[in-house]
Structures are given as structure tokens and as C-alpha cells.
Amino acid sequence: MGLVDWARIRSPWVIHFNTGACNGCDIEIVAALTPRYDVERFGIKLVGSPRHADVLVVTGPITKQVEKRIIRIYEQMPEPKFVMAVGNCCASSGAFRNCYNVYPGLDSLIPVDVYVMGCPPKPEAIINGVVKLIEKLRGGGS
């Protein structure tokens, strides 16, 4: 494992994108950042600009409205970039399955590295998702 891999594993910066979620997943993500779970311990930081980010965390059902925006945000991120789909809605359209205005899942638009299921998933589950992502980075299977 080289120096770059070492650094990459230790400082995943996260950008959070809400595609129309009910805010349940968003609150759980915020809970992961606040004192109780404090993901800054692992070097995870929430940044505002997609240009600064490594991991795109998406919450909510992928509506037709948001299609262009999510692809644009994804393309604005510099390589190497990773995507996390948080919550049932984002991963598989959840309660909105077969709706005329909703895509079946985030992976029908952009490649997804990690799925975190739950409605909403607990902060522990989200941190576990990040751990899975880091294992994938290490090359130890996903």
C-alpha cells in the first residue's frame, strides 16, 4: 500500500446530495457527523463543493426532475470518486417503486459503489457503509 492509498483511505471527504428525500436519511447522516458518532475521527469531512469531494452521498428517490443535476454533480467531482446510495429510496426507489416520475434506483444513472439499506438507516449503518467503501479501496473485496 503506497503513500497515496494510505492518504486516500484516511481522508474521504463527503458531499451530501438530497434528490428529494423525506429528510429521514439526511437527519441520520447529520447524526453521524455530530458528537455522538463523530466521523471526523476517521478523517471524514463534509464539504460544500463537489470539486473538493471524494464521496458523493445521495439520499432520496431519484426523480426525473433531478436526473440532469445528479449527473452534473457527479461529473463535476474530480477522479477518483465514489458514490454511496443511502436509504431504500435511493438504492431501489423504495416506497416509490413503479412510480411514473421515479427511476428504479441511483445505479440506473451513475455507477454506485456502496448501498446502505434502511428507512432510514441508522448512523451505525452509514458508518459501516463507509467502512465497506474503504475496504473496497484497499482492494479487499466489497
Added chain:
Amino acid sequence: MMLQEVIDIVKVLVFPGFLFFSILGLLYEWIDRKFYARLQNRVGPLYTGPSGFLQPFADFVKLMAKEDVVPEGAEKPIFSAVPVFALALSLFAVLFLPVYGTRGIISFEGDIVVLMVIMTLFVVLIFLGGISSASRYSEIGSERAILQLLGYEIPLVASVIGAAAVTVKANPSLSIRGIVEAQSGLWSIFGIQALGFAIFLLAAQAELERTPFDIPEAETEIVAGWMTEYSGKKLALLRLARDVELAFLCGLGATLFLGGPQPVFPGAAGTVISTVLFVVKSIVVLLILTLLRAAMSRLRIDQMVNFAWKYLMPLSILQLSLAVLIPNLLAF
């Protein structure tokens, strides 16, 4: 002759020059983040090196290895030059700081005025970087940076020139060396300069764009302000420049108001002790700045400029006149 030149080059490049201050900047970022987290009842970086000590370094390496995106509409030459110039400027500024003894690598009569110019040039670079990146958020950010400069610049200059008033009694001087030598007895913070120190801290906070004056990069309003479009290597250099600037301003505060690195005794041991003294004093300044960051929330740009002109300006002029008048009155 040759040996002296080699020693000078080592001084500039390694200690107490570029390498020393780059490491110090990363160290200060870690202290800042860690203390900030503790104030919020969090732990802060923990697993990257002992107690997360290497976190800023890991961030730097990661950003260096990332793709470097230049937006399509950007003014490419300026956009790419700004991070390099920012780092060069902050590394140039630290050469003026006395790390051990009473003088920095560069030291001449009136070097404080040069430092003031350098601090203003930072904001000019920020403006250029924001304007050249062809993004609405960056433009708003750089306009705010200039507006903010109008607010804090004069109090900052007045507090630093006021700090030079300690030299009035013995031999008047506008150099850092003179100020450090004049403080060999009593530090200038004990006296009227306490007000100057407070003004300096607020102005330094604004110069570094940290809460409550992080208006130019307000994350919740304008994404990341003037830095929005920077990525990869350029962002890494900008962040390093920021860290070195943080170390520079903390060191300047420690030098001007807390006595700086007083030479304890000659020889290698004396050098080590006064270097440690310098670092400890500037960490004290850093902790105060972090406390300010954690205790306050962001002001609006109009509130900031109002505050600066209504309160900070008159106070700084009062402090400057008192600092010059009192020693003269006592002399009579």
C-alpha cells in the same frame, strides 16, 4: 565564505524557513481541528497517526493525487497561478518571523510595513482566484473578501503599528527586531497593548476567513466561496498556503505582543529553547483563535463591515494614540 552561503540556503529551505513552517502549519491545523472538536464535545481526528496527528498531511497527499479540474470558462493562466503565488507569498512572509533570537532570516528597518503589504496581497490573490474561476459562487466569495478587507485592514495595520510603540522609549524602530528587543523586560501585552492584542486577534481571524468572519467562504450560502472551483493539486496548495498563513499570523501575534522568542542564552541549547518558546507562545495565540471560532457564529457581510468601522476602527485609533502618547507623557 562558501560555508556561510550553504548555511544561509539551509536556513531558508529547512530551518527556520520553508520546511519548518510547512510542518508547523500542518501541525497547527491539527491542533486547531482537535481543539475545535473538543470544544464541541467531539474527539476530532483520531486514527491517522498518533491521535490523528497526521490528518492534515493525509488530506494534503490525497488532494495532491486527485484529478485537477479546470472549469471550461475559467481564465486558465490566472486560475492556475493563484495557488502557487498564494503558497509562495505565505512562505515569503514567514521568513520575517524571528523563530530564535531576535531577528528573522530577513530583517531590516521597516520590515513591518512590508508584512502589512504582504497581508493585503493575500486578499488580492483571493480576489483574482475567485474572479478567474468563472463561477457565480466564486465571484460572490471574492467580492465579499474585498469588502471584508475594507473592514479589517485599517484596524490590523493600526494594531501592528501600535505594537511598534513599545520601542518609542529606548530607540524608536519599525522593525520586528526592535519590537522583540524592546520586550526583553515586560511583554507588551501587559499594558495598553492588551487592547491592541484583542484587535489584532479579531483582524487576524478576518484575514484567515475563520468564523465569525468566514463570510467569503460561507459554506451554507455560497458553497465554498472563492475556493469553489479549485480541486486536486491547486486546492492542496491553497490549503497549505492557508495553514502557513495561520502559522504566520499566530507567530506574528506571539512576536508582537507576547515577547516573541527571547534569546535565553547563546549556543545550540539556547536556540532550541527559544524555538520551543516561540512555538508555545504562538500555540497560545492559536488556541485563542480556535476558541473564537468555536464560540461564535457567522456574521453577515454588512454586520461585519459595520462592526469593523463603528467599533474596531475607533478602538484601534484610540489604542494607537494611547500607545504612542503614554510613554511620551511618562517621560516628562
